[in-house]
Amino acid sequence: PTAPPIQPGSAAIVQVNDALFDTEACLNCHALLAGPFCAQCGQKKAARMGTSTVRKEAWERFRWFEWSTIRNALRVLPQPGTMARxxxxxxxxxxxxxxxxxxLAIGFLLIVLGYTDYLRPELPSEEAQRMYALVTGYSKWSFSxxxxAAFVSMWLVFRRFGYNAAxxxxxxxxxxxxxxxxxxxxxxxxxxxxxPALLKWHKAWSPWYMTGLQTLMFMVALRQFFMLGLRHDGWRLLLAGAVFAALKWQAxxxxxxxxxxxxxWQMAG
Incomplete structure (x- = not known):
């Protein structure tokens, strides 16, 4: 037997709270639960996300080389907000x-960046080469x-929609x-x-168009996650997108x- 499926409502009506998870139905397939695991899909009974939940589930589900992980990860690309919701x-x-x-994404990015080592310029001294290596090493982590920026902008614009920080x-x-x-x-x-010409163009324009693309994708994800309508909530999307772009650029x-x-400081030491 199955319980009636949970019907998603608009973001202005649906409130995420502990009561949503206090149910005898599986939140993945909506079958009735007879124990801690669903007999139909196998998912463990879900609890509301929190600090301990994030840490525990990350440890339990972390698998580097499972094809299912990669396959499901690819589904995030067109609909990150829907999957997150x-x-x-x-x-x-x-x-x-x-x-x-x-x-998983960071791992693939580091592999791709490893193939761009040919971009390393010819530097006149060993000290300059060391400085360049340090700058490059630290800069690779700027993607975080x-x-x-996404979290802060969401917290500023959508914190009253019932979702907690986790x-x-x-x-x-x-x-x-x-x-x-x-x-x-x-x-x-x-x-x-x-x-070399492509490299010069890429360095000059990449920060600009990538910020625009990321802002657009961020707004798409927000609309999917909060189930926003463009007519009534378009201003929220624009505000969140503007805050995100400004925060990311300044950061x-x-x-x-x-x-x-x-x-x-390291070179001086």
């Missing part, structure tokens, strides 16, 4: 854990700024995985075409300055 609402068996997905963080991590996928696609021309500038100061 379903994951937060309890459908977790068929969706990758946000941290697992993020680690997108998740921070649930908003799940959406931010799903978005960050998509941002990394976009970054990998953006790096492919540099991997395939060893062209990137601060990060770059911090990297320079840190490298200069």
């Amino acid at each position: 379903e994951y937060v609402l309890g459908r977790r068996k068929d969706h990758p854990h946000p941290l697992t997905l993020l680690c 700024l997108g998740a921070v 649930e908003l963080l799940a959406l931010a991590l799903y978005c960050q995985a998509v941002f990394i996928a976009l970054q990998m696609v953006n790096q492919l021309p540099l991997v395939l075409a060893h062209s 990137t500038q601060w990060y770059a300055r911090a990297v320079v100061e840190l490298v200069l």
Whole structure:
């Protein structure tokens, strides 16, 4: 026997709270539960996301080389907000854990970046080469700024929609995985075409159009997650997108300055 499926409502009506998870039905397939695991789909009874839940589920479900993980991860690309919403609402068996997905994306990004070592310039001294290596090493981790900007902008604009910090963080991590996928696609021309002219153009324009693409994808994810209508909630999407773009751009500038100061300090030592 199955329980009636949970019908998603609009973001303005549906409130995420502990009562949503206090049910005898599986939140993944809606079958009635007779124990801690669903007899129909095998998912463990879902609890509301929190700090301990995120840590425990990440440890239980972290698998590097499962094809199902990769297959499910690919489903995030066109609909990160929908999958994050379903994951937060309890459908977790068929969706990758946000941290697992993020680690998988980072792994692939580092592989792609490894193929761009030919971009390393010829430097006149060993000291200059060391400085360049330090700057490059720290700069590779600047992609994490997108998740921070996404979380802060969501918290500022949508914190009254009933989702707690862990649930908003799940959406931010799903978005960050998509941002990394976009970054990998953006790096492919540099991997395939060893062209100084292309490299010069890429360095000049990539920060601008990538910020625009990430902002657009972020707004799409927000609309999917909060089930927003363009007519009534378009201003919220535009506001969140503007806050995200501004925060990410400013955070990137601060990060770059911090990297320079840190490298200069290391070189002086």
